[in-house]
Amino acid sequence: MSSPETLFRDAVDDLREKGSQYSREAYVFIVAALGETVRALPAERLADADRRHLAGHELVHGVIRVAREEFGPLAPMVFSEWGVKGTEDIGTIVFELVEAGQLSARPEDTMADFRRGVELLAALAEPEPTAPPRGRDA
Numbered sequence: 001m002s003s004p005e006t007l008f009r010d011a012v013d014d015l016r017e018k019g020s021q022y023s024r025e026a027y028v029f030i031v032a033a034l035g036e037t038v039r040a041l042p043a044e045r046l047a048d049a050d051r052r053h054l055a056g057h058e059l060v061h062g063v064i065r066v067a068r069e070e071f072g073p074l075a076p077m078v079f080s081e082w083g084v085k086g087t088e089d090i091g092t093i094v095f096e097l098v099e100a101g102q103l104s105a106r107p108e109d110t111m112a113d114f115r116r117g118v119e120l121l122a123a124l125a126e127p128e129p130t131a132p133p134r135g136r137d138a
Contacts, residue, residue: 011100022093026082030063030093031103037062053106056113059094060087064123075124085121087114 012027037054038046040062045051054062067075084090091114097103 008102011097011102015096015100020096021083022089023082026079026084026089027093027097029067029082030059030090031097033063033066034059034094034103036066056087056091056094056109056111057116057118060090060114060116060118060120063090064118064120067124068126071124073125076121079121079124087116087118087120090114090120 008027008031009024012024015027016022016024034054037059038052041052067079071078079085084093088111091111094103094114095105095111098105
């Protein structure tokens, strides 16, 4: 019997054999970032299956956040090496995984959801926002 990890790996390998430009690591990272982004949702949204669904732009921001945390200033280079250079690439990976039966999408989900004016490599290069300095009385 195959494990979910084996099925996922096989699905990604099939996509790559069909000509996908993305590395296996890109697929794994996008799915992991999706999970982290969902887990970071407020409890009331997590409790509602309809509201738990992420829009494309929400996933893009989650991918950026997780990549900055995991790779720091190397994030743009890592993503470039994986073949992921724009937010549309994130959308392509998602929809390839939907077509392969590894993720689900709603009828209203489209590639346009991943084109919301974020320049991916520049966003990955930005430092994490820091909290404002606290005053002496804080």
